[in-house]
Amino acid sequence: MANAKIIYSCTECGGQASKWQGQCPHCTAWNTLMESVAELPTSGKNRYSSLSTMSIVQTLAEVEAEEVPRxxxxxxxxxxxxxxxxxxxxxxxxxxxxxxxxxxxxxxxxxxxxxxxxxxxxxxxxxxxxxxxxxxxxxxxxxxxxxxxxxxxxxxxxxxxxxxxxxxxxxxxxxxxxxxxxxxxxxxxxxxxxxxxxxxxxxxxxxxxxxxxxxxxxxxxxxxxxxxxxxxxxxxxxxxxxxxxxxxxxxxxxxxxxxxxxxxxxxxxxxxxxxNPSALFLSQHGAQVAGSCVMVTQEGTRPLLVEIQALLDEAHSPNARRLSLGLEQNRLAMLLAVLHRHAGIACFDQDVFINAVGGVKITEPGADLPVLLAIVSSLRNKPLPEKMVVFGEVGLAGEIRPVQRGQERLREAAKLGFTMAIIPKANKPKQEIAGMEIIAVERVEDAVAKMR
CATH class of the missing domain: 3.40.50.300 (P-loop containing nucleotide triphosphate hydrolases)
Known part of the structure; x- marks a missing residue:
């Protein structure tokens, strides 16, 4: 009986190779080729043939589109x-x-x-x-x-x-x-x-x-x-x-x-x-603390309030640490560079730690401005105003860009008792929201100035 032939299959794309390689030749992924036994050809008709049916060619207008029942x-x-x-x-x-x-x-x-x-x-x-x-x-x-x-x-x-x-x-x-x-x-x-x-x-x-x-x-x-x-x-x-x-x-x-x-x-x-998941991601502090900023993120159709915490400490090594939990690590480095270039606040001699409370992962760029304000608050050891929410995307030129569903975020914050918001100027609602003071900013330095 002939020995079974050994092949190597990629766990990412399913591609096969005759010998092991560090990189898959099909999808270029590294260390994904795993040893397996080659399948023997099956005799008789294909096991998929009984499942296939003859399809007809028709125009898209001829197809009746129906709502899918749930x-x-x-x-x-x-x-x-x-x-x-x-x-x-x-x-x-x-x-x-x-x-x-x-x-x-x-x-x-x-x-x-x-x-x-x-x-x-x-x-x-x-x-x-x-x-x-x-x-x-x-x-x-x-x-x-x-x-x-x-x-x-x-x-x-x-x-x-x-x-x-x-x-x-x-x-x-x-x-x-x-x-x-x-x-x-x-x-x-x-x-x-x-x-x-x-x-x-x-x-x-x-x-x-x-x-x-x-x-x-x-x-x-x-x-x-x-x-x-x-x-x-x-x-x-x-x-x-x-x-x-x-x-x-x-x-x-x-x-x-x-x-x-x-x-x-x-x-x-x-x-x-x-x-009410927003209550999970907001810490209950006995008093105002520095380095804490509440943001309104959008998860699909649901706005969520999440607390962003920042801690800056004097670096005790030549290379200052940059650690981010729940937020993108590379974006943190970019935001620190923008903060230095456009607001004149340097953090190169500080260890910077960022955390999204509750274990939630935030992938949208609307967290940029809350992260920056939390960093400045921790660096100056000055708490942000109570009952304030922040959201906005920060560009490399220092501009504050709008985010989607801005009014829905503000209404969610107002419903939970927040009375102040720092938002991009393009997201400023045309009609005032009852009980909410809205501060619209265009640039990073303007947002930082509102904290003084």
Whole structure:
């Protein structure tokens, strides 16, 4: 019997090479080639041929566009991220760190859906007894939930065909394997094949498929990148395992908006929705403190108030430290250069530490101005005015640029009792907001001057 041929597959793009290399020749990613066994050619007809149907060519005007019906999961924060609920035939991929609450959330959602839908939970990592213990701990009504502890793809396909459920959860896609392939579960070929077959089942039978994915140490979904291209929706579970708060963020959604954020609190009875997440990201200080600035960020359609904290300390080494948690590190260096060049405030001899309270990650440029004012406040040891919010993008020329949905941010701040706002001049509302003093600025030096 001939020896099995060894090949090297890229975990990012799925490309193959005959020998190991430090860089993938297909996608140029580094250290992503993993050893695997080459698949033998299969005899007989192609296993995909029975699933393919003849398509007809038609003009776009001939296609009838219909609104996609939604099925609410019964968890409002989860529905917000999904774009209103689950879609028949849709495929959702949800990833997150181990123990962050993915299985707990999906078990709670299935318990709600089982009231009026037929649901199937496929577990490849836990036994049926472990799932039953979790459902009992969460006080869930498990009478309408069907459970299958299996990792072989063909048996899962047969169970779906026999039971004909409306919603299927696969926990997790990295544990599945197909008997048509000789590689081990979790390999690039197995993950890609399992995801492709399950997606075909979802599209051909109108079953809603939810796939749970592992993440790498960098926080990205493990396996080939094609996995994210196959599915309709990609969700990420974020949050510190040492904190009780969890956040779900949508990065791709063919049936709704992206960058939506759902906030949960982990309790003994599972994940509980947080209806007012702004309260989580605001610290309660007994008195005014220097280096603290409240900003209004926009997560999808939801404005959130987040406290930005800055701490400047005299550097005790030739190279001053620049550390940023929840905000982009490279942008911090750029903002310090702008502050020196246009406002005349130098921080080259100071260690600069920036933190977004609550473990939230802010990616929008509207955090530039709050970070700068928090830095100046800490450097001068002078607190900012109480009940003040700030937002605005800072350019390299020192100008303050507008951000999107400025009026919605101001209304959210006013609703929570804030009475003053420093914003870009282009975001100044035409009509006054009751109880809110608005200071519109055009340049960095103008904003810094308002603190004196």
């Amino acid at each position: 099925t609410p999961t019964g968890i409002a924060e989860f529905d917000r991220v999904l774009g209103g609920g689950l879609v028949s035939g849709g495929v959702v991929l949800i990833g997150g760190d181990p123990g962050i609450g993915k299985s707990t959330l999906l078990l709670q959602a299935l318990a709600q859906l089982a009231i009026h839908k037929k649901v199937l939970y496929v577990s490849g990592e836990e036994s049926a007894q472990q799932i039953a213990l979790r459902a009992k701990r969460l006080s869930l009504d498990a009478r309408g939930m069907y459970l299958l502890a299996e990792i072989q793809l063909e048996k899962i396909q047969a169970a779906i065909k026999q039971e004909q459920p409306d919603v299927v959860v696969i926990d997790s896609i990295q544990t599945m394997y197909s008997e048509h392939l000789t590689s081990a579960p979790g390999s690039v070929a197995q993950v890609r094949e399992s995801a492709a077959q399950l997606t075909r089942i979802a599209k051909s039978t109108a079953v809603t498929m939810i796939l749970v994915g592992h993440v790498t140490k960098d926080g990205t979904l493990a396996g080939p990148r094609v996995l994210e291209h196959i599915v309709d929706t990609v969700l990420y579970f974020e949050g510190d395992t040492h904190s009780s708060f969890r956040m779900i963020r949508a990065f791709k959604n063919r049936f709704g908006a992206v960058n939506e954020l759902g906030v949960f609190a982990m309790t003994e009875k599972g994940l509980r929705e947080v209806n």
